[in-house]
Amino acid sequence: MIAYIADTDATAGSGRAAYTLGPLAAGPTCCEPRPQISVENLTLAYDGRAALKEVSLDIFRGCVTALIGPSGCGKTSFLSSLNRLSDLIPGCEVEGRILFDGQNIHDQLTNVRALRRRVGMIFQRPNPFPLSIRRNLEMPLKEHGVQRRADLDAAVWRSLVDVGLWEEVRDRLDAPALALSGGQQQRLCIARAIALQPDVLLMDEPCSALDPVSSTIVEDLIASLRGGYTIVIATHNLAQARRVANYAGFFWVKDRAGVLIEFDHCQRIFDSPRHELTAAYVSGRRG
Amino acid sequence: MLPTPSLRDALYGFGICIAALLVAAIFFWLLADLAWQGVGRLDWTFLTTPPRNAGRDGGLAPILVSTSLIILVAMSVAAPLGVATAIFLSEFTPAGGRLARWMSLSLDVLAGTPSIVFGLFGGAFFCVFLGLGFSILSGGLTLACMALPILIRTVESGLRSSPIEWRLGAAALDLSRATLLWHVLLPAAAPSLAAGLSLGIGRAVAETAALIFTSGYVDRMPSSLFDSGRALSVHIYDLTMNVSGGDANAYASALVLIAFLIAANSLAFWFSNRIFGRRMARA
Amino acid sequence: MTLSNRSSSSRSRRDTRLVAAVATAALGSSAIFVLIVGFLLKESWPALSTIGPARFLFDPAWRPTEGLFGLAPMLSASLAASVGAVILATPLGVASAIFCRHYAPPPIGWIHRWSMALLSGVPSVVIGLWGLTAIVPLIGRFEPPGASLLAGILILTVMITPTIALMSGAALDSLPDAYGRGAVALGLSREATLAHVLLPAARGGVAAGILLAAARALGETMAIVMVSGNVVQAPLSLFDPVRMLTANIALEMAYATGSHRASLFVSGLMLTALVIALAAAAWRLSGDHCHG
């Protein structure tokens, strides 16, 4: 299948990624080998200082892709360029191509807002709005044209069931969302995102602000969403990446900018990494 | 010897409590002074009868009505205009940008313009140029101009201080800015709006110089917004400065004015909570 | 359930409408400024063009009916009183705001906050009356006549402390709770949390409050007329009676005509210039670390 390894001696990765196909013993079966998002030579700079250099990788439909690596290696920047949230950051410039279902999202013609609706995002710190649980879910739906009470109720119910929150909050839908625990808040944010029926979910360290129990619940949730959504998850929790991901990309900091070192099936990244940095990182010797 | 951290902390806390106590003491001194000299005149008839003998006798009824109308006009013009301007400044101009800076400069200048200049301006612009004459409407509009800077400043700072996560989250959900503002940012800024309204009302109720020249001196019960109506503060000023023997009623009127402020402030809190805060559900 | 794609364009139309609406409002608010400055210029133009701006600064005295138009002593008095009041009111106001939120038990904090809101709304004439009957005789007992720069500073302090307290309070209120929690988690004491975390984070709102308060102090009229003595002289001692620019307008506008009247508007214009200078200074100060 698909893998990428950076040429560490020369400048990292030039041109289109070099993919090598190979058999996989017990690969996950949910994935179609058809990229939903293709990133080509993505370079991202803040005020002229590169934060991410020449990253190329494919994100496959229905699979969980984990981005691993130490803090500051550009995982968050990478994620925010996928739904052009980077547009909102002053001084942030993006070069390279990101093809979403074959269309470059930086084209003039691309409707950013339609893009963002198809790509949901979960942030490191749960960020429910200071509204009731119900209104947190309903507001975006209404914004996108769902008007009928019955439709709204059904969507609220569906998305809460999907994230396993329904039983916990069914009696207090009108209670403030900020009164929920951190894990519940994060699941509410996921519910809020999937209520809009996106194709892709971007998750930026979704569990790192949570306690271990909540973290496990959210992780199980992510695993259960696999197949239904294309998920890209940035994490520095290696065990988590190993448990939930089909694919993994390893980022590292070179010359103060993030680069992609290796991209492959998750199993291979962890069991037989081809780059020595990857091997060192996943074995815990570096990072 | 340097004080140990805990001693320093204790001193710090002590200083804060002393300062707060001092401010409270001054307020209660002022209040006690007013109450001592004015409470004897206060009763129901004082509130329900018109003034007689240039205000030495009689009550306040028409003056209370005029004052409420003036405040109502001022706030219903200043609040939407102020909130909209604050939104423009905080959401659609970059902080520290040139436009924002020019606008905040002009607001600061407005805030520092002496009220008597507002009065002369209001007299020339609203009363004469726009032909409103001495009227409650002129007075209210002049006060709206005066209260705007305070209102804009407080609401703007409230909007600016909302967490970035909400904005990012809204962008990721593809919410329009209107939705984000109306459902998230403005509710979160409701305390600022309340503070701005209460400061604005405070300034409006306390205003004398601007009103003498705009809403005027007539102490008859107003029959429309186009009638001249004497505001409470103008009445107090007149009683203390022009009417010998008016002091007792002036103090009583000042007490009424403070009660009026309590009512107006409660109304402002209730209003901003009702408009925005109700949807804001905070832990 | 259907998620409409059509709504996307109507949403951006709505956003455009929103921008148009708030921009119009902002334009309207600025128009008031333009109108007022234009009004001041128009009214003071006869004096500025015939007497000339320099004489307002350098004439030796203020005797407009005899052709002397020196505003410098009043300008310095306005500045001295406002600066003095801001110096006194800032710690009092900020401390009050902190007290309400972090020291006082809730009911007391609530009462304190209400008293601040009320104090900010007590008409200047009432505060002036109180100053005239309570503060001025008190000062006069030590250093006659009592009506003095000091009395002006004290009265202005009483008037602007609530502004600073309310604005700082609003700024403290709008800080995310996590700030305080994070600091407590680090083992910082309440005082250190306030001094090193919360106050610096709220500095924008506090600064805005101080600026508003300073502007209000400069613009305050009625109370100042009653307590500060109104003698046109440079403030050389705290116990000297002084006249501020606003007091000058209030005292003489009622009887002024012709170039005297126009020169009173010059006082107003000068006050505006003073506030502009103040705001510009505040820019400078905030500009240095606004990206910090």
Next chain:
Amino acid sequence: MSVSWFRGKDRCALASIGRICAVYIAFFSSSLGHAADNRLVLTGSSTVAPLAAEIGKRFEEQNPSIRVDVQSGGSSRGVADARSGLADLGMASRAPNADETDLQFFTIARDGVGIIVNTNNSVRSLTDEQIVAIYTGKIADWSKAGGAAGRITVVNKAEGRSTLELFLHYFKLKGGDVKAHVIIGENQQAIKTVAGNPGAIGYVSIGSAEYEAGHGAHIRLLPMSGVAASVENVRSGSFPLSRPLNLVSKGAPGAVARRFIDFARSRSVHDIVESQFFVPVAP
């Protein structure tokens, strides 16, 4: 939730736009609505305003179809408004100036001006020379004027005030000669300042001073040139210092204004004039 939030938001935007529109409509409709009223507008001197307002109320009772609106704002404003036609009648607490030949002045009352000191002051009378010496700074301590030792606080009126002009004229002083320690604007402020300062001397309206002294204020009126400062002596004309309170019109007054002037000068308002502590003019 019965109202969809789309409409809710639009409704709010509409409401604020609507409010602004309403104000604009009010602007224009108001310029039409004025002329219809049978209204007499008086503006000017804050000293005359309370008196004129009380006279106006009685005038309204006798002429129900007419409304008398009295606005305060200072003598020069009264003169200017009468001249420009903004007011039907101006009010001025002074005699006409030499350059005001285009205006007609109608005196409705007189007001005496007397010297006051604090009740703790042992001085019972001052000669004109002593008063001049005190006001020009040549005598700075009460011991030099026949009292107990103590610094003199000279209370003077602000430039342009008619009582100041009267005072200066009587003592043949120029504005620049006076070395004042406190300068005040309104009459009551002078009384309160002198009442609060044992060493103070000032000059105020005799009627109000008499009233205040009779009601416990710490002030005492001093005789001038041997004539006791009392309303009685002002009325009889023996007290040297007094000023007229005037109504001012440009050219001959209109019919309604004429009736009002005649009424204000008639015997039927003498009780009002006296209740405001002024001296009625002989009919």
